[in-house]
Amino acid sequence: xxxxxxxxxxxxxxxxxxxxxxxxxxxxxxxxxxxxxxxxxxxxxxxxxxxxxxxxxxxxxxxxxxxxxxxxxxxxxxxxxxxxxxxxxxxxxxxxxxxxxxxxxxxxxxxxxxxxxxxxxxxxxxxxxxxxxxxxxxxxxxxxxxxxxxxxxxxxxxxxxxxxxxxxxxxxxxxxxxxxxxxxxxxxxxxxxxxxxxxxxxxxxxxxxxxxxxxxxxxxxxxxxx
Amino acid sequence: xxxxxxxxxxxxxxxxxxxxxxxxxxxxxxxxxxxxxxxxxxxxxxxxxxxxxxxxxxxxxxxxxxxxxxxxxxxxxxxxxxxxxxxxxxxxxxxxxxxxxxxxxxxxxxxxxxxxxxxxxxxxxxxxxxxxxxxxxxxxxxxxxxxxxxxxxxxxxxxxxxxxxxxxxxxxxxxxxxxxxxxxxxxxxxxxxxxxxxxxxxxxxxxxxxxxxxxxxxxxxxxxxx
Numbered sequence: 420x421x422x423x424x425x426x427x428x429x430x431x432x433x434x435x436x437x438x439x440x441x442x443x444x445x446x447x448x449x450x451x452x453x454x455x456x457x458x459x460x461x462x463x464x465x466x467x468x469x470x471x472x473x474x475x476x477x478x479x480x481x482x483x484x485x486x487x488x489x490x491x492x493x494x495x496x497x498x499x500x501x502x503x504x505x506x507x508x509x510x511x512x513x514x515x516x517x518x519x520x521x522x523x524x525x526x527x528x529x530x531x532x533x534x535x536x537x538x539x540x541x542x543x544x545x546x547x548x549x550x551x552x553x554x555x556x557x558x559x560x561x562x563x564x565x566x567x568x569x570x571x572x573x574x575x576x577x578x579x580x581x582x583x584x585x586x587x588x589x590x591x592x593x594x595x596x597x598x599x600x601x602x603x604x605x606x607x608x609x610x611x612x613x614x615x616x617x618x619x620x621x622x623x624x625x626x627x628x629x630x631x632x633x634x635x636x637x638x639x640x641x642x643x644x645x
Numbered sequence: 646x647x648x649x650x651x652x653x654x655x656x657x658x659x660x661x662x663x664x665x666x667x668x669x670x671x672x673x674x675x676x677x678x679x680x681x682x683x684x685x686x687x688x689x690x691x692x693x694x695x696x697x698x699x700x701x702x703x704x705x706x707x708x709x710x711x712x713x714x715x716x717x718x719x720x721x722x723x724x725x726x727x728x729x730x731x732x733x734x735x736x737x738x739x740x741x742x743x744x745x746x747x748x749x750x751x752x753x754x755x756x757x758x759x760x761x762x763x764x765x766x767x768x769x770x771x772x773x774x775x776x777x778x779x780x781x782x783x784x785x786x787x788x789x790x791x792x793x794x795x796x797x798x799x800x801x802x803x804x805x806x807x808x809x810x811x812x813x814x815x816x817x818x819x820x821x822x823x824x825x826x827x828x829x830x831x832x833x834x835x836x837x838x839x840x841x842x843x844x845x846x847x848x849x850x851x852x853x854x855x856x857x858x859x860x861x862x863x864x865x866x867x868x869x870x871x
Binding site: 478595 | 703706710713714717724727735827828838849862865
């Protein structure tokens with residue numbers, strides 16, 4: 420990238436790319452929110468809406484990938500700009516998977532609603548709230564190049580893990596006491612795993628942000644080792 | 646990329662990158678193989694070896710990411726070469742996740758081995774064999790730019806899905822008949838999900854290969870729509 424003109428163009432297109440990633444993140448997060456709402460309220464219409472609603476996220480997945488290729492090919496960015504585009508490629512993949520996980524939650528939610536409810540759902544919506552916030556914060560951290568916010572996302576992962584374990588133990592108790600709860604309890608266990616994975620994707624994004632900004636690799640605790 | 650000299654250097658480094666991805670794929674696949682062997686043979690030592698053996702895959706993950714950044718920054722590749730490097734970034738992420746899934750299988754396998762066996766394990770090793778083959782074929786397809794082989798990987802995913810469903814139904818029967826099997830059967834169900842996800846990663850790689858070679862996007866059936 421040489422002239423001021425070219426630099427300005429690149430920065431404009433990078434801003435657009437970020438804006439599209441935020442839109443995609445918002446859509447994926449909304450799919451998760453609706454899937455969990457559909458589960459909690461046993462609302463089959465809502466669940467069906469989620470199941471049929473993956474098209475916008477998938478379309479954005481392809482659009483954003485194309486934008487990244489165009490930016491790499493046309494501007495041949497260096498240093499932090501290069502890391503930002505490569506991060507965008509990875510984040511795009513993570514968000515697409517979050518969209519898939521919302522579908523998985525909706526599918527398990529539909530199954531769950533064909534059985535009598537096992538219990539009042541408290542911890543699963545709690546997990547969903549944390550996972551959605553992690554995702555939002557990770558994307559904000561990307562857009563603002565905010566490593567402190569990204570670090571905050573990494574710290575939240577433990578809460579999600581603890582809730583997952585708690586949900587598992589509680590549901591196991593139900594299953595052992597009453598075999599009639601085995602099938603629906605299995606649906607809930609799988610849903611809690613899907614939510615955990617959404618948190619994993621937010622964690623991936625946060626790690627990418629820290630690498631993008633500082634060129635410091637926090638994956639696998641490499642920073643401590645090196 | 647201008648001079649012949651530079652082009653040759655790039656191609657050499659691209660070959661090295663591919664070779665490193667193959668090594669990483671081999672390590673990840675071996676972790677999966679050993680985790681499932683440890684599960685089937687109830688071999689705690691083997692399981693512990695898997696649990697402590699994720700360091701080489703993680704080190705390669707960082708090394709390969711760095712190679713990709715260097716190639717992008719130094720050579721500013723275009724067209725199929727650019728797509729190959731971006732594909733390598735994505736494949737690298739997929740392989741790292743496969744390594745994580747081997748750990749997850751080993752953890753569930755360790756849990757499983759603390760209970761009496763539910764049944765003779767037939768379908769889980771079968772799933773593992775298919776998932777490993779998909780992974781190997783997807784990586785070979787990347788290295789050889791072989792879209793037919795990549796398409797073959799996509800076709801195998803259904804077999805994995807069918808086995809997962811069959812395993813689930815069978816284990817559900819055990820759980821309903823004997824609550825004593827609930828805990829170990831849950832471990833097996835989760836392991837079958839981990840294996841399914843390894844197949845998903847192989848599928849991702851195969852899709853990246855097809856895009857790299859043909860610039861045709863087969864994700865979300867976009868090719869049919871466009």
